[in-house]
Amino acid sequence: MKIGLDLGSSTLRIADEKQGVVLREACVIGDGLAGGPTFVVGSAAEKMIGRTPEHMQAVCPMGRGVVSAPRATGEFLKELLPQVVGWRWKWRPKIVAAVPARITEPQKQSLIKALKFAGASEVSLMAKPVAAALGATPETGTKRSTMVVDIGAETTEVAALAPGIVVCESIPVGGRQFDEALLCHLRNVHGLEVSRETAESLKKELGSAHPVRDEKKVKVFGREMESSLPLTVDVNGKEIRLAVEHPLQQIVALVKQTLDKTPPGIASDILTHGLMLTGNGALLKGLDLYLADQCGLKVQVAANPGDCAVLGLLQTKHNFNEAPKEEK
Numbered sequence: 001m002k003i004g005l006d007l008g009s010s011t012l013r014i015a016d017e018k019q020g021v022v023l024r025e026a027c028v029i030g031d032g033l034a035g036g037p038t039f040v041v042g043s044a045a046e047k048m049i050g051r052t053p054e055h056m057q058a059v060c061p062m063g064r065g066v067v068s069a070p071r072a073t074g075e076f077l078k079e080l081l082p083q084v085v086g087w088r089w090k091w092r093p094k095i096v097a098a099v100p101a102r103i104t105e106p107q108k109q110s111l112i113k114a115l116k117f118a119g120a121s122e123v124s125l126m127a128k129p130v131a132a133a134l135g136a137t138p139e140t141g142t143k144r145s146t147m148v149v150d151i152g153a154e155t156t157e158v159a160a161l162a163p164g165i166v167v168c169e170s171i172p173v174g175g176r177q178f179d180e181a182l183l184c185h186l187r188n189v190h191g192l193e194v195s196r197e198t199a200e201s202l203k204k205e206l207g208s209a210h211p212v213r214d215e216k217k218v219k220v221f222g223r224e225m226e227s228s229l230p231l232t233v234d235v236n237g238k239e240i241r242l243a244v245e246h247p248l249q250q251i252v253a254l255v256k257q258t259l260d261k262t263p264p265g266i267a268s269d270i271l272t273h274g275l276m277l278t279g280n281g282a283l284l285k286g287l288d289l290y291l292a293d294q295c296g297l298k299v300q301v302a303a304n305p306g307d308c309a310v311l312g313l314l315q316t317k318h319n320f321n322e323a324p325k326e327e328k
Ligand SMILES: Nc1ncnc2c1ncn2[C@@H]1O[C@H](COP(=O)(O)OP(=O)(O)OP(=O)(O)O)[C@@H](O)[C@H]1O
Pocket: 007, 008, 009, 010, 011, 012, 064, 065, 066, 151, 152, 153, 154, 155, 156, 174, 175, 176, 200, 203, 204, 207, 279, 280, 281, 282, 283, 284, 285, 305, 306
């Protein structure tokens, strides 16, 4: 059996050919310290961040789209893969995994090693922008020139495809950098300290990249920075939009830079057909309109943008020949 796996900075997604996406789980592991046993993975571990008991630590195995904690990544996958593959596990699946287009050889080997440790029989890797394009538009897939902008939790990758990757640029900016920008704004303007989860919820509820109708206002609860006492402030949509302007501008610059580097024939196709937004960072309200204004292109947000890459992985044939190098 073959399964697709997208191990992102915030979410692990697994899909199979029959059922589509079968698992979406937070990429966090509650790790027993001093090499002790692994206790919890996924959303249960995510809730432990900042509140772990003494003998444990909450580890995010991935950072900026690549393996940052190899042991934790292996343990994390070993806990979750059998849950998905169930009784078929004894046959050990072939895994097609999405990776950043500009991944280095050691980063590749680190992921392959973790997947084999978790039980994969064979591993094939596919560049995430190609997978995302296939997942977003299966009917046209990568048959004609297209541009994909994948905005994840910690990375944005922009690729011109024709149909393989012609140009690909990436930056370590994603949804978490929007959350950071909001945290800074609340501190600097309102003297309010809130958790990362609060900032992320605020972004999802009230955040936008382009003015929206019925601009809302919400009460945000936190701690006053000076006194540490509880504090509630009113926050409106416009100030949130201004607060996330910097990371948004970094994404605009990346799109323009990639277009600049794209050969004219392919660039003109992209100008005609526009670009496709994938990754859940694309769910920020009005992001399509903002990028269309700033870059002068048609912009479309894919359906279920976060799932595009994992679904696209299963749409082509793969060579399962990526063997990890022997350790010396
Ligand atoms: N409704 C929403 N509005 C704005 N942002 C959202 C929304 N829903 C999810 N996000 C953001 O999407 C980001 C996660 O996207 P995604 O799941 O594609 O990342 P990932 O694949 O784990 O990371 P990466 O591709 O960078 O390795 C988070 O920062 C999350 O806050």
